[in-house]
Amino acid sequence: MTALLTVDSISKRFRGLLAVDKLSFEVPEGRIYAVIGPNGAGKTTLFNMIAGVYAPDNGTITFDGQRIDGLSPDKVSRRGVGRTFQIVRPFPALSVEDNVIVGALQRRHQVKDAQAHARDVLRRLDLYDKRGQRASALTLPDRKRLEVARALATDPKLLLLDEVMAGLRPTETDRMVSILKELNRETGITILLIEHVMRAVMALAARILVMHHGAPIAEGLPAEVVRDPAVIHSYLGAEDL
Ligand SMILES: Nc1ncnc2c1ncn2[C@@H]1O[C@H](COP(=O)(O)OP(=O)(O)OP(=O)(O)O)[C@@H](O)[C@H]1O
Numbered sequence: 001m002t003a004l005l006t007v008d009s010i011s012k013r014f015r016g017l018l019a020v021d022k023l024s025f026e027v028p029e030g031r032i033y034a035v036i037g038p039n040g041a042g043k044t045t046l047f048n049m050i051a052g053v054y055a056p057d058n059g060t061i062t063f064d065g066q067r068i069d070g071l072s073p074d075k076v077s078r079r080g081v082g083r084t085f086q087i088v089r090p091f092p093a094l095s096v097e098d099n100v101i102v103g104a105l106q107r108r109h110q111v112k113d114a115q116a117h118a119r120d121v122l123r124r125l126d127l128y129d130k131r132g133q134r135a136s137a138l139t140l141p142d143r144k145r146l147e148v149a150r151a152l153a154t155d156p157k158l159l160l161l162d163e164v165m166a167g168l169r170p171t172e173t174d175r176m177v178s179i180l181k182e183l184n185r186e187t188g189i190t191i192l193l194i195e196h197v198m199r200a201v202m203a204l205a206a207r208i209l210v211m212h213h214g215a216p217i218a219e220g221l222p223a224e225v226v227r228d229p230a231v232i233h234s235y236l237g238a239e240d241l
Contacts, residue, residue, distance in 0.1 A: 010059030037211035052076035082156030092136035103153030
């Protein structure tokens with residue numbers, strides 16, 4: 001299967017601290033790929049390098065056949081990488097629909113077209129009935145889905161999801177999992193997610209990369225990765241299995 005994203009030996013240092021250390025992996029086109037690991041493992045730094053917030057100190061990032069490392073976040077987004085943030089940050093005073101229209105306008109010049117696209121996205125994310133509400137009035141599960149909707153409205157080929165299950169109850173986690181599965185199945189969109197909620201990771205991911213101190217300690221099929229002694233020792237613990 002062709003790789004949509006190829007990360008090749010990237011590193012990022014913050015003063016003395018090596019946050020990401022010669023990391024390499026490939027995300028196959030059309031798949032859901034998860035990155036897990038303890039706090040401080042370097043997952044968000046990895047996302048920030050893919051999304052253009054930081055340039056890697058070394059190594060390359062290739063997306064859809066072209067180098068994207070070192071491009072600005074806006075350019076990376078225009079190439080087709082959409083992202084959510086760990087701390088959800090919609091425009092609070094705008095309606096749910098207007099928040100999504102802002103994303104849709106990246107590739108559409110007519111507000112009418114952007115609105116039609118935003119409504120399609122809102123239906124997929126189970127938010128259509130709440131489109132008139134102010135974003136600030138939403139509950140956490142709704143805000144998390146709005147965050148995904150805003151990223152999706154930019155028509156990405158690759159969706160980067162940063163802890164979209166954090167703080168959700170199991171029933172809301174399962175709802176998000178089934179929405180993302182359906183989205184991937186029906187549109188073929190590739191999804192790269194950082195996630196601590198193993199229930200969601202195991203239900204979604206075709207492959208998993210486990211990071212620890214900036215480096216990979218395991219990569220492969222979920223069933224193999226969660227049985228890897230190094231993963232159990234540094235991250236999962238027996239209770240997660
Ligand atoms: N802008 C920065 N300046 C200095 N140090 C940073 C910066 N961003 C991250 N770090 C450090 O880099 C390391 C990796 O952090 P990162 O946020 O990437 O980890 P993470 O795996 O995403 O953790 P979490 O699961 O808690 O979100 C940490 O030690 C963190 O303190």
